[in-house]
């Protein structure tokens with residue numbers, strides 16, 4: 620083996636060239652060798668065994684060969700200066716393989732299919748993860764506690780997102796819109812992702828239930844389209860989130876306890892009778908919209924009145940409604956107002972009912 624020190628007196632800045640002909644870097648081979656700054660792994664190496672480079676705390680650059688297929692458990696755990704990974708043809712990233720690589724920012728993984736549990740756990744500076752085209756499985760907590768402002772996209776091969784896969788991470792946006800084969804999303808997959816703004820699922824996937832605590836404590840997630848085919852929403856799936864806009868698919872049969880507990884921006888929806896809704900499912904949400912309750916129709920001549928929200932008088936073809944306090948508005952104006960406040964725009968009384976105003980048809984006198 621050739622070991623080249625850049626400076627004879629500097630044993631902390633060594634370039635390591637593993638000899639040609641090597642096929643496996645054995646387990647623990649360079650564990651805690653904190654004199655390595657850069658390592659060249661030659662063509663021909665197919666596997667880096669467990670803990671091969673663990674806690675090489677000055678290791679900044681690793682040159683992977685195109686023959687490398689597997690990186691085993693903890694192979695680079697705690698390499699806190701490692702910055703950039705070009706994984707070429709690597710197929711499997713083992714458990715904790717890059718855990719606690721605190722300076723890791725960029726990872727390109729064009730042939731990775733399996734990311735095992737905790738693979739990037741605590742990579743606090745992880746910023747871009749690219750070339751994820753072939754990822755099939757994301758292990759438990761694989762990206763938990765990772766960096767901020769990450770946008771990540773996965774593709775058709777993705778089948779499984781493990782328990783807590785992204786929890787407590789700074790991820791902003793997860794694009795899953797091509798993942799029609801997705802079968803499993805584990806509990807708490809996105810729990811307490813404080814920066815999470817959007818997760819785009821494919822309109823239809825193989826998933827039947829949204830897991831427990833899926834988006835719990837996501838304080839910036841305001842909207843989510845539940846994919847078609849979802850039958851059940853598990854306990855605390857959206858608890859304490861900022862969810863405001865959500866679509867419920869026709870396939871839905873069950874909303875479990877505390878599923879939307881304390882989603883204070885969400886109006887309690889009116890779901891079809893067949894859906895079993897736990898009494899605590901929508902506890903702490905805004906009341907049911909008065910516009911969604913069954914409303915009566917009243918005959919009323921409003922021809923010489925005006926809407927005190929937009930200050931226009933009522934045109935012939937416009938929809939008009941009356942609140943319980945008897946004040947009348949354009950229906951569109953009233954809805955927009957009501958989205959912001961529960962009170963009448965004119966007298967500030969609480970809105971308890973909304974009636975549809977029908978103007979009496981004026982019959983011409985036949986002379």
Ligand SMILES: [Zn+2]
Pocket residue numbers: 926927928929930931948949952
């Ligand atoms: Zn109006």
Ligand SMILES: [Zn+2]
Pocket residue numbers: 942944945946963964965966967968
């Ligand atoms: Zn009023």
